[in-house]
Amino acid sequence: MTTAREVFEKQYVSRTRKSRQMYEEARHYLAGGVPGGARYRRPYPLYVKEAKGSKFWDVDGNEYIDILCGAGAAILGHSPASVMDTVRQQLDRGTIIQVTGEFVIELAKKITQHMAGMELIRFVSSGSEGVHIALRAARAYTGREKYAKFEGCYHGQLDNELVSGAVFAGPGDNPEPVLGCAGIPKSILNDTIILPWNNADASVALIRKHAKELAAVIIEPVGGIYLGGMPAERAFVEALRKVTEQEGIVLIFDEVITGFRLGLSGSYSILGVIPDLRVLGKVIGGGFPIGAYGGRKDIMEKVVTPPGPAEAKDIALRRQKIFSSGTFSGNPVSVAAGVATLRELEKPGFYERIDGYGERIRSGLRKMAMDIGLQIQVVGLRSLFSVHFSNHPVRNIRDILNSDRETAGAFYMGLVANGVYVPEHHVAFTCGAHNDADIGKILEVSEKVFREIKRHQA
Numbered sequence: 001m002t003t004a005r006e007v008f009e010k011q012y013v014s015r016t017r018k019s020r021q022m023y024e025e026a027r028h029y030l031a032g033g034v035p036g037g038a039r040y041r042r043p044y045p046l047y048v049k050e051a052k053g054s055k056f057w058d059v060d061g062n063e064y065i066d067i068l069c070g071a072g073a074a075i076l077g078h079s080p081a082s083v084m085d086t087v088r089q090q091l092d093r094g095t096i097i098q099v100t101g102e103f104v105i106e107l108a109k110k111i112t113q114h115m116a117g118m119e120l121i122r123f124v125s126s127g128s129e130g131v132h133i134a135l136r137a138a139r140a141y142t143g144r145e146k147y148a149k150f151e152g153c154y155h156g157q158l159d160n161e162l163v164s165g166a167v168f169a170g171p172g173d174n175p176e177p178v179l180g181c182a183g184i185p186k187s188i189l190n191d192t193i194i195l196p197w198n199n200a201d202a203s204v205a206l207i208r209k210h211a212k213e214l215a216a217v218i219i220e221p222v223g224g225i226y227l228g229g230m231p232a233e234r235a236f237v238e239a240l241r242k243v244t245e246q247e248g249i250v251l252i253f254d255e256v257i258t259g260f261r262l263g264l265s266g267s268y269s270i271l272g273v274i275p276d277l278r279v280l281g282k283v284i285g286g287g288f289p290i291g292a293y294g295g296r297k298d299i300m301e302k303v304v305t306p307p308g309p310a311e312a313k314d315i316a317l318r319r320q321k322i323f324s325s326g327t328f329s330g331n332p333v334s335v336a337a338g339v340a341t342l343r344e345l346e347k348p349g350f351y352e353r354i355d356g357y358g359e360r361i362r363s364g365l366r367k368m369a370m371d372i373g374l375q376i377q378v379v380g381l382r383s384l385f386s387v388h389f390s391n392h393p394v395r396n397i398r399d400i401l402n403s404d405r406e407t408a409g410a411f412y413m414g415l416v417a418n419g420v421y422v423p424e425h426h427v428a429f430t431c432g433a434h435n436d437a438d439i440g441k442i443l444e445v446s447e448k449v450f451r452e453i454k455r456h457q458a
């Protein structure tokens with residue numbers, strides 16, 4: 001008997017002949033035929049011709065409503081006119097000048113004005129870099145070497161941070177660190193403490209136990225890539241704020257997804273907690289590569305701001321400073337696009353609209369699954385959502401990985417085979433270019449896919 005996944009895969013294959021041909025060619029030059037692992041999918045990836053607004057078109061001419069939205073970066077949809085106009089102007093004025101321009105100051109100003117506690121910032125080229133350098137800043141500031149992260153949180157693709165993301169081990173309230181992939185030195189595990197997500201008592205106890213060695217505690221205020229838009233509870237984050245303050249540990253919020261997605265103030269709008277440092281990325285680049293880190297002025301001035309002329313001879317002071325600079329840090333095109341994007345987000349009603357679409361999708365999916373007789377859990381808030389097949393609530397990465405991943409995989413395949421694009425098991429987004437018709441179509445396709453899954457379960 002065929003499975004629902006096989007039915008969807010057959011549909012996918014029958015409408016993506018050119019993608020298959022391109023894959024056959026591409027895989028001779030690109031590992032797996034893709035520039036980054038997340039773009040791969042079974043049985044072969046899609047190849048795209050063009051994207052505009054809420055949609056893109058593959059090389060076979062199929063139209064997709066995009067609910068990946070540049071992994072959250074394309075908050076206005078693809079190539080929004082106002083951002084493209086600004087980018088075009090910047091393209092004629094230089095793309096890699098290596099001397100600070102006006103847009104970079106304006107973007108920094110907007111970020112510091114909107115986000116509580118972002119007193120000083122620095123730009124980098126990606127979210128991964130932002131996390132990595134923020135942790136370096138925390139180490140330099142505290143003189144300690146270890147850091148703690150939460151099981152299920154994703155903090156980018158670099159060695160130190162790729163631990164216990166979509167893998168777990170040990171007791172739920174005292175997780176053991178697990179390397180995220182091959183090629184990462186095991187020695188990294190000696191410097192990494194893994195904490196249980198949304199478990200305040202156990203996390204606080206572990207932080208206190210390791211306090212003297214901990215430079216930083218880092219958390220995604222809403223678990224994104226792996227946790228599917230799962231919010232950290234307010235009391236839990238308040239407990240983290242309190243213990244880190246008492247123990248002199250730098251609290252870092254990784255807001256690469258949530259920054260300017262949950263509103264202009266990021267996670268502050270749901271948690272009301274101000275971290276010591278924050279990491280940003282995605283949305284602030286307006287569709288171009290970017291990352292940023294920043295926060296408390298005393299931390300940034302002590303370890304990042306270069307020594308002034310009077311201080312330059314002070315060797316002890318110079319040794320407190322971190323290295324933080326890259327060829328493309330604050331590149332003129334990304335920051336111009338970022339400023340133009342934030343100007344759109346500042347317009348009244350923007351977030352209400354994308355959050356409203358998110359809520360319509362979440363509640364629509366729940367109702368349809370219930371009517372059809374499928375046991376699903378819809379995770380997410382505001383403009384984020386994900387679907388898990390489980391008969392009990394999913395509260396952490398263990399619940400997610402122990403849910404019915406095979407059926408969830410079939411669901412995501414079904415969406416793509418029917419013109420709604422998101423990678424398997426990936427958090428999905430709504431964006432400013434979505435409209436009522438798109439949301440209607442997303443729900444219509446989801447219902448069709450749910451019914452096919454149910455038919456195969458019977």
Ligand SMILES: Cc1ncc(COP(=O)(O)O)c(C=O)c1O
Nearest residue numbers: 126127128154155156256257281
């Ligand atoms: C929370 C979080 N932190 C860091 C990163 C890494 O950002 P980048 O892919 O720009 O390196 C991501 C990427 O998805 C992310 O979701």
